[in-house]
Amino acid sequence: MGFLWFWLVAVMIVGYVVLDGFDLGVGVLHLFLVRNEAERQASLRSIGPVWDGNEVWLLAGGGTLYFAFPLLYASAFSGFYLPLMIVLWLLILRGVSLELRNHIDVGVWRALLDGVFGIASGLLAVFYGAALANVLRGVPLQSDGYFFLPLWTNWQPGAYPGILDWYTVIGGLVALVALTLHGALWLTIKVSGDLEARARNLVKPLWVTLLVLTGVSLVATIRVRPASLDNYLHYPVSFIVPAGVIVSLILLWVWNHKCQPVKAFLASCTYLFFMLAGACWGVYPVLLPATTGAGNDITLTRAISGPHTLAVGLAWWTFGMALAIGYVAFVYSRFKGKADAVGH
Amino acid sequence: MTAELIHRLHFAFTVTFHYLFPQLTMGLALLIVVLKTIALKTSDEHWDKAARFWGRIFGINFVFGVVTGIPMEFEFGTNWARFSQLSGGVIGQPLAMEGVFSFFLESAFLGLFLYGENRLSRKMHWFSAVMVWLGSWISGFFIIVTDAWMQHPVAYDRLPNGQFQVLSFWQLLLNPWGLLQYMHNMTGAVVTGSFVMAAVGAFYLLDGRYPDYGRIFVRVGVIAGVLSAIAIIFPTGDLHGKYVARHQPAAIAAMEGLFKTETGAGIVLMGQPNEETQQIDNPIVVNNVLSFLIYGTTKAEVKGLDQFPRDQWPTTLPLLYYAYHIMAGLGTYFVALMIVAAFLLWRGQIYRARWMLWLLLISFPLPYIANTAGWMTAEIGRQPWLIYGLMRTSEGFSSTVSAGNGLFTLIGFMGLYALLGLLFTVLVYREISHGPQINATLSESVHA
Numbered sequence: 001m002g003f004l005w006f007w008l009v010a011v012m013i014v015g016y017v018v019l020d021g022f023d024l025g026v027g028v029l030h031l032f033l034v035r036n037e038a039e040r041q042a043s044l045r046s047i048g049p050v051w052d053g054n055e056v057w058l059l060a061g062g063g064t065l066y067f068a069f070p071l072l073y074a075s076a077f078s079g080f081y082l083p084l085m086i087v088l089w090l091l092i093l094r095g096v097s098l099e100l101r102n103h104i105d106v107g108v109w110r111a112l113l114d115g116v117f118g119i120a121s122g123l124l125a126v127f128y129g130a131a132l133a134n135v136l137r138g139v140p141l142q143s144d145g146y147f148f149l150p151l152w153t154n155w156q157p158g159a160y161p162g163i164l165d166w167y168t169v170i171g172g173l174v175a176l177v178a179l180t181l182h183g184a185l186w187l188t189i190k191v192s193g194d195l196e197a198r199a200r201n202l203v204k205p206l207w208v209t210l211l212v213l214t215g216v217s218l219v220a221t222i223r224v225r226p227a228s229l230d231n232y233l234h235y236p237v238s239f240i241v242p243a244g245v246i247v248s249l250i251l252l253w254v255w256n257h258k259c260q261p262v263k264a265f266l267a268s269c270t271y272l273f274f275m276l277a278g279a280c281w282g283v284y285p286v287l288l289p290a291t292t293g294a295g296n297d298i299t300l301t302r303a304i305s306g307p308h309t310l311a312v313g314l315a316w317w318t319f320g321m322a323l324a325i326g327y328v329a330f331v332y333s334r335f336k337g338k339a340d341a342v343g344h
Numbered sequence: 345m346t347a348e349l350i351h352r353l354h355f356a357f358t359v360t361f362h363y364l365f366p367q368l369t370m371g372l373a374l375l376i377v378v379l380k381t382i383a384l385k386t387s388d389e390h391w392d393k394a395a396r397f398w399g400r401i402f403g404i405n406f407v408f409g410v411v412t413g414i415p416m417e418f419e420f421g422t423n424w425a426r427f428s429q430l431s432g433g434v435i436g437q438p439l440a441m442e443g444v445f446s447f448f449l450e451s452a453f454l455g456l457f458l459y460g461e462n463r464l465s466r467k468m469h470w471f472s473a474v475m476v477w478l479g480s481w482i483s484g485f486f487i488i489v490t491d492a493w494m495q496h497p498v499a500y501d502r503l504p505n506g507q508f509q510v511l512s513f514w515q516l517l518l519n520p521w522g523l524l525q526y527m528h529n530m531t532g533a534v535v536t537g538s539f540v541m542a543a544v545g546a547f548y549l550l551d552g553r554y555p556d557y558g559r560i561f562v563r564v565g566v567i568a569g570v571l572s573a574i575a576i577i578f579p580t581g582d583l584h585g586k587y588v589a590r591h592q593p594a595a596i597a598a599m600e601g602l603f604k605t606e607t608g609a610g611i612v613l614m615g616q617p618n619e620e621t622q623q624i625d626n627p628i629v630v631n632n633v634l635s636f637l638i639y640g641t642t643k644a645e646v647k648g649l650d651q652f653p654r655d656q657w658p659t660t661l662p663l664l665y666y667a668y669h670i671m672a673g674l675g676t677y678f679v680a681l682m683i684v685a686a687f688l689l690w691r692g693q694i695y696r697a698r699w700m701l702w703l704l705l706i707s708f709p710l711p712y713i714a715n716t717a718g719w720m721t722a723e724i725g726r727q728p729w730l731i732y733g734l735m736r737t738s739e740g741f742s743s744t745v746s747a748g749n750g751l752f753t754l755i756g757f758m759g760l761y762a763l764l765g766l767l768f769t770v771l772v773y774r775e776i777s778h779g780p781q782i783n784a785t786l787s788e789s790v791h792a
Contacts (some may be wrong), residue, residue, distance in 0.1 A: 052454070055414075063417065063440025063442070063577065066428065078422055081710070081744075082752075085422065092415075095407060096764065305432065307509070309510050316437075
């Protein structure tokens with residue numbers, strides 16, 4: 001049961017990153033890629049009907065984490081208190097500024113909301129990346145399973161680091177670049193004309209940056225927590241995951257170059273999937289590693305809920321997620337094609 | 345300020361602000377379905393435009409509900425970690441169910457309802473309105489289930505490590521406390537929706553603008569208002585109150601300001617609870633009524649606070665007493681106002697009765713106050729327990745998050761929410777000034 005729930009939660013997190021990831025990327029891009037109001041409208045329309053549903057993956061995933069691994073939820077959410085509160089403020093600012101800009105017909109206020117939307121989107125990407133890097137690096141768990149991290153200390157990973165150190169900053173940058181790239185590919189699907197061409201051209205420098213950052217982050221992860229390699233060395237077949245990262249990146253480049261935007265976007269999805277799966281596999285069966293000694297690790301068996309809870313949960317979860325995937329498919333099928341070609 | 349107090353204020357402040365929005369979302373969703381249904385039956389343009397107008401306000405309101413709702417799920421973990429660690433196996437379930445069963449559905453149909461009218465058949469558009477209504481009411485249900493388990497824990501056992509686990513899905517969902525609370529709460533949401541609709545109608549009539557729509561809004565608002573205002577007292581409030589009296593007797597005693605056990609207890613209409621002398625100062629009391637309301641006979645004995653050890657009295661007792669009295673007092677006013685308004689409507693005089701239109705206009709904030717006071721009654725009444733009878737509030741907050749860090753983010757939320765409140769007021773007022781006659785279906789919107 002524990003193994004199953006670990007991957008169910010992981011799948012929901014991947015779902016969130018893959019789906020809301022392009023919303024964040026488009027948010028960052030519309031700051032500097034668009035040249036006029038029409039293009040801005042087009043880029044926002046490419047995420048308008050779906051961003052709210054995409055964000056639901058975060059809430060549903062968070063709720064699932066909450067009941068399946070209560071100790072992890074309690075420990076991580078209270079320990080990452082400050083950055084999570086900042087994430088909440090950014091989520092609020094992003095949602096409000098995106099939804100309400102068109103209820104205001106004064107250019108100055110729209111410009112303000114657009115700026116807020118772009119900056120909040122970019123910072124969210126950075127925080128998500130840094131959060132994942134915090135998990136991979138480990139946190140100073142005490143024996144009762146709790147910890148509290150300040151935003152920064154001396155910028156060095158170690159037994160008592162801060163949320164931000166050189167390693168987690170790299171994680172934040174990887175996420176920022178990966179999701180911006182993801183958003184650019186989404187734009188190549190959903191918009192046309194000049195904007196589409198500019199988005200396609202932007203993919204190239206972003207791709208090179210991402211390739212470098214991906215390599216740096218892999219090396220840095222092994223250096224910061226050598227145990228990340230244990231599962232891979234123990235089960236060499238799992239090197240298929242880093243291979244998947246590389247293959248996805250190559251296909252992404254090729255398909256973007258050949259102007260096959262949907263395929264390129266899907267390659268970006270599999271890149272994100274393999275990166276996250278690789279991270280999960282690097283810590284499994286630990287959920288949150290301790291920098292204070294492996295005895296304090298929050299492991300799967302330590303954090304898993306009671307058997308009845310999991311049995312009850314599995315019954316409705318399976319049914320509910322099947323329903324939810326139906327809604328998601330329905331929304332995306334209604335929203336096929338170019339978002340700027342619907343005649344407004 | 346202790347960390348415990350900060351964490352309580354943190355949750356209380358963010359949830360109070362949040363619930364200003366969903367109560368209108370849930371109430372309006374039902375009224376929009378009413379408008380759409382009449383539009384479908386009569387094919388009168390006015391009803392479609394009325395539905396579109398309220399759809400625009402609904403859309404703005406919904407966004408604020410969504411963005412202020414996300415922090416609520418997070419705060420269980422961030423601010424109430426020890427509580428979450430022990431109870432997550434139970435209350436994490438309805439919270440996750442809300443996302444899975446309600447939010448996905450809402451996000452799929454809200455866009456269709458708000459922006460898809462041109463591309464849908466009339467029936468499909470009506471259907472999307474129904475689904476939005478359903479989604480918002482399902483969402484409310486799971487939140488009530490969560491709260492009801494904290495008020496009246498059912499269907500659980502405890503693991504050796506102290507964690508709670510849920511034993512039965514249906515018993516958790518059909519917790520009798522939750523069903524009663526749900527009926528009462530949803531009726532309260534309809535009261536808010538009705539009063540807001542009637543107030544906008546009254547505003548248009550008093551100002552001489554859009555009189556056709558003013559009449560529609562007043563008519564629908566008053567009819568829904570009189571039904572919901574009566575239902576919030578009887579049967580929903582009555583049943584819920586009796587259930588609370590049986591299962592949380594100390595809470596009822598504190599709500600009513602009953603310090604000493606009485607046979608044939610009277611009801612305190614007004615007066616100030618004095619914890620020092622353990623009596624009500626300046627009381628206005630109606631004899632025997634409390635016994636009758638709870639037990640159906642004027643002679644019954646009602647337990648006062650003297651029957652309970654001091655450490656089981658609800659903390660912040662005067663606040664509980666006032667919250668309850670404000671809720672009940674306003675509820676009584678709603679019934680009186682709406683019965684008179686409904687009478688005038690039936691006689692065909694309401695659109696010219698400017699005094700009544702004025703009353704309807706200035707009364708719209710009151711259901712917000714009553715709903716808030718009702719929730720304060722429920723949550724302060726549960727004190728000193730976090731999970732009634734099982735876990736104290738003092739045992740539940742995040743011990744690793746210091747008062748200083750908690751206050752930092754509380755102040756942050758206060759600032760941000762002040763801004764949001766301002767923005768909301770400006771945007772909704774703008775929609776009301778534009779009125780229902782403009783044909784904009786937000787075609788320039790990001791959703792189109």
